[in-house]
Amino acid sequence: MSNTGYFVDKHSIVRKIWGRADTVLFIFAGASAEFALNKAVDWLYFTGKLPADPLGRLFSTVNYARMIVFSEQETAMKAISQITAIHKGVEEKRGDSIPAWAYRDVLFMLIDYSIRSYELLEEKLSDAQRAEIFRVFSKVGEGMNIPGLPENYSEWAVMRESHLNDNLIKSDCTVDLYKQYKKHLGFFRYVILMQVQALLSPARVKKLLDLKESGIFKPIICVYKLCRKINLDGLLKEAILPANYKVQIKALDIKGL
Template sequence: MKTYFVQQDSIVRKIWGNADTVMFIFAGAAAEFALNKAVDWLYFTGKLPKDPLGRLFSTVNYAKVIVFAEEKLAIQAIEQMNHIHQKVEEKRGYHIPDWAYRDVLFMLIDYSIRAYESLERKLTSAEKEEAFSVFNRVGKLMQVPGLPKSFEAWEIQRKQQLQENFAYSDFTKDLFLQYKKHLGFFRYWLVLEAQILL
């Protein structure tokens, strides 16, 4: 019997199994990535400014693999993410801040909930807790410290990190310009993403 990282009847699968919802998550993530104080890490390899939409879709695709794959494959995907980050850290000479990892996890929790509620219906407290638990488990497997223990604790920490870890910078300005520059390819990406999901 197959074991999945996320149960087949999970609300998280419903959220990430809908192309429109994923596009909403993507839109929120794109804006938030640009404002994060750790966005310089995304510029370090030079890949983000060259293909910002492609890089963000890559992040979304990793999340989808984790949500829909068997547990063994999902854990392998998480380990691969760890390996990629470690290589970047080695090249740059120091570690990505723990709070930057938490920000990305928190973003996925937040926009998963808000996108679904914007397009479908309000989630129950149990469903919100489930969305939190799935991505919090990803964080634990990535060995990210300082993760909250409940959805309620996450809400408090999320607000705090939004106040502390986000600011408009020269990287923000440049990334929004890159978004505008690459927006002509956006329809192509939307079609491609929809095909992947269906």
């Protein structure tokens, strides 16, 4: 059966990565650290939606991303157009343009944390699989008309390092956003978030946020991976996930991938 009707090939590693709830949550847990440091984070504060409801904002972003990954070409392109229109609307209200590098940063984060999260929870990716992840999200960027995108994975890796060095700073927005994370997650889940970020974040992010890995958290991840294999991970998820979002999180798991 042909897969040409889908934005992402049915056998793509991207579908496998984005078809598991815990991997998706790890992607956004890692990205939430870098989001807080980005020099353009004030754009997310402009609407007030991010600090008011960081979890709601997370699921809104996840829904758009997954609509693109798992939809047919036409539906995916409509989702991309809708994302672009939302950003243009914010730009019009503020009377300014979101910098092109900020758009690239977000796209680069999706590539990087997809790789890091899958490798932490599953297995090492091949060079071909990494290149496939790059191609999928590069196609999203092209659909959004983001300028200055890299031509291939190798070029992306160089640009990614440059962006990490040039576009991150610990600001008042950073401090406030972490206060909101803690407020909305509660102390226990906030500690888990910080540990996941410490495991996933690039060195530059760890340094700016002073993220330190706990000696016991890597073994906990190993136990969790074992629980996944014997289908006991659901019990752990029930214990640690926010009650208001359990239904949405369960819906992130796609069977048969």
